[in-house]
Amino acid sequence: MNIGLVGSGAIGQYLLKNINGSSNGDLNITSVFVRNYDKYKHLEKEYNVELFTDLNEFLAADTDIIVEAANVETVKALLPEIIKEKDTMLISIGALADEALLKTVSGENNKTLHLPSGGIGGMDLVQNARALGNLDTVTLTTRKPAPSLIDEPVDAETVVFEGKAKDAIDKFPKNMNISIILSLAGVGIDKTNVVLIADPKAELNKHTINISGSFGDAEFTISSNPLPENPKTSSLAALSVYATLERLAENVKIG
Ligand SMILES: NC(=O)C1=CN([C@@H]2O[C@H](COP(=O)(O)OP(=O)(O)OC[C@H]3O[C@@H](n4cnc5c(N)ncnc54)[C@H](OP(=O)(O)O)[C@@H]3O)[C@@H](O)[C@H]2O)C=CC1
Numbered sequence: 001m002n003i004g005l006v007g008s009g010a011i012g013q014y015l016l017k018n019i020n021g022s023s024n025g026d027l028n029i030t031s032v033f034v035r036n037y038d039k040y041k042h043l044e045k046e047y048n049v050e051l052f053t054d055l056n057e058f059l060a061a062d063t064d065i066i067v068e069a070a071n072v073e074t075v076k077a078l079l080p081e082i083i084k085e086k087d088t089m090l091i092s093i094g095a096l097a098d099e100a101l102l103k104t105v106s107g108e109n110n111k112t113l114h115l116p117s118g119g120i121g122g123m124d125l126v127q128n129a130r131a132l133g134n135l136d137t138v139t140l141t142t143r144k145p146a147p148s149l150i151d152e153p154v155d156a157e158t159v160v161f162e163g164k165a166k167d168a169i170d171k172f173p174k175n176m177n178i179s180i181i182l183s184l185a186g187v188g189i190d191k192t193n194v195v196l197i198a199d200p201k202a203e204l205n206k207h208t209i210n211i212s213g214s215f216g217d218a219e220f221t222i223s224s225n226p227l228p229e230n231p232k233t234s235s236l237a238a239l240s241v242y243a244t245l246e247r248l249a250e251n252v253k254i255g
């Protein structure tokens, strides 16, 4: 499978290293879309990829899927064009809090949009629980090392946001993409509760999800190492893109 990558930061380079940098079955990143050619031209030789700065040329290249690992703004700007041409996988899922964009990309003539579970998991469970409309409450509590969330130092753990997912992603677009995948799987951006805690003692990104409905209730916690290249981002987020790509080719589907 030929992959076109948008964004070459912590997640993008993790994918390049683990897909092109190892002898890896069917996956191959062949094209990379960047906004600054000089900054990333070293990737061409390092990973045997072609760099593009023109979106039309990038989309015309021989790729089976586009994988985005850039940011929410880039998704808002580029996704409507990309999804007309190619199956696409997003990690900056927060862009889909924009209901007009979500409607545009869900259009009939579009290609398939894949949304990995990113820094969290259990999205199968959440979707099962809401299947007959009987999911009542969903709450995400995220605790991260304080510098990932706020610039000013704090001595004690501090709640920096408490409210609904639609406002969480507006205030923390680099940390709250998970609140939007959880909303899409569950009860929507207006009903999904979010608590965000900056913890000066934390070393891991810790996400606890509580749901309740007619099935019963569930609570699960993910503690993930931050990626060294971007500590805001959990290593599980990069793994989730990689593993979702691998699963595309499988004909036994789990979950
Ligand atoms: N869904 C989830 O669970 C999670 C989502 N994320 C999200 O994933 C995204 C990527 O994360 P991460 O790799 O850590 O971020 P980084 O900041 O490390 O990398 C972002 C990359 O995107 C590039 N980029 C930005 N704008 C554009 C553009 N217009 N065109 C092409 N490339 C662009 C940047 O290039 P440049 O050097 O030019 O700025 C950089 O290479 C972020 O939005 C992050 O918030 C992260 C963790 C979990």
Ligand SMILES: O=C([O-])CC(=O)C(=O)O
Binding pocket: 118, 119, 173, 174, 175, 176, 177, 178, 179, 205, 232, 233, 234, 235, 237
């Ligand atoms: O990786 C994480 O822990 C979550 C994250 O940054 C996001 O959802 O934007």
